[in-house]
Amino acid sequence: MSRAFLLAFADEERKRSLSRIQKRRLRDCNNSLDLPEKEFMANFRVNKSGFQQVLAELRPFLQRAQRNTAVAIELKILAVLNFYANGSYQRSSSFICNMSQPTFSRCLHEVTDALNVRDVLLKYIKFPSTQQERESTMRVFMEKFGFPGVIGCIDGTHVAIIRPTDHEEAFFNRKHYHSLNVLLICDANLQILHVDASYGGASHDSFVEPMLH
Structure with missing residues (x-):
């Protein structure tokens, strides 16, 4: 009886191992x-050039694959960039359709x-x-748009988040969803100069002030 159980257990482990390898190959x-x-x-x-730059910058700070079934660094970054772009794991591209939710979360x-x-x-x-x-x-702002004495353009946006468990009311905005009220400043070339994402969506714009040093 125990022999049959061990054989069945070993066979199940073999199937799971083959499944993990197959998913890795599909990815x-x-x-x-x-x-x-x-x-x-x-x-x-x-673009692809930008991705290669992101890959080069982040590679030293990401865990290298230790097993043949581990997710490659390139795929980790692509999966996350796709999530940032779409705001949903479920709507992600087919290239991560074989990546489980817990794996993607990590x-x-x-x-x-x-x-x-x-x-x-x-x-x-x-x-x-x-x-x-x-x-x-200031010179670039003047040359491109004719605005004198401008260092940056400032605006805010609500970035949707999953309903938090702590202080939920601080994140429920006037548009009736949970968010962060994010302040951004950019230059004349649309390069981001400053970000402040420390305020919940319930905060009025007048309270979201830049802390520049």
């Missing part, structure tokens, strides 16, 4: 980098944490701090 052979540039941008909101946290590493963050999101940088920014 790998559906190469999103083979997509036409326009379709790639529609899925990930970044990828989402890992890639998001890598993007928030201080060295990465401050390399791309940095308000002009010197007089020379500010004068250069």
Whole structure:
């Protein structure tokens, strides 16, 4: 009896192992980098060159695959970029259709944490701090739009979030969904100079003020 149980258990483990390997192969052979540039941008909101730059920046901060069934770093980033672009795991591209929800959740946290590493963050999101940088920014605004003395354009947007369990009322906005009231400042080339996502959607715009240093 015990022998039959052990054989059945071993057979089930073998099937699960083969299933994991098959899913990994399915993910790998559906190469999103083979997509036409326009379709790639529609899925990930970044061109292929931009993706390669993101990959180079984040690779040192992401866990390397230790098993043959682990998700490759490239696929982790692509899956998360697709989620950022669409706002939903369920509507993600077919290339991650074989990635389970728990696996994707781990990828989402890992890639998001890598993007928030201080060295990465401050390399791309940095308000002009010197007089020379500010004068250069003002010059571009004047040349492109005829606006004198402008350092940045400021606006806010509500970014939808899953209903939180703590202080839910602070995130329920006037449009009747849960969100963060995010403040953004960009330069004349649409480069983001400052982000503040620390306010819940219930906060009025007048309270969402930039903390610039």
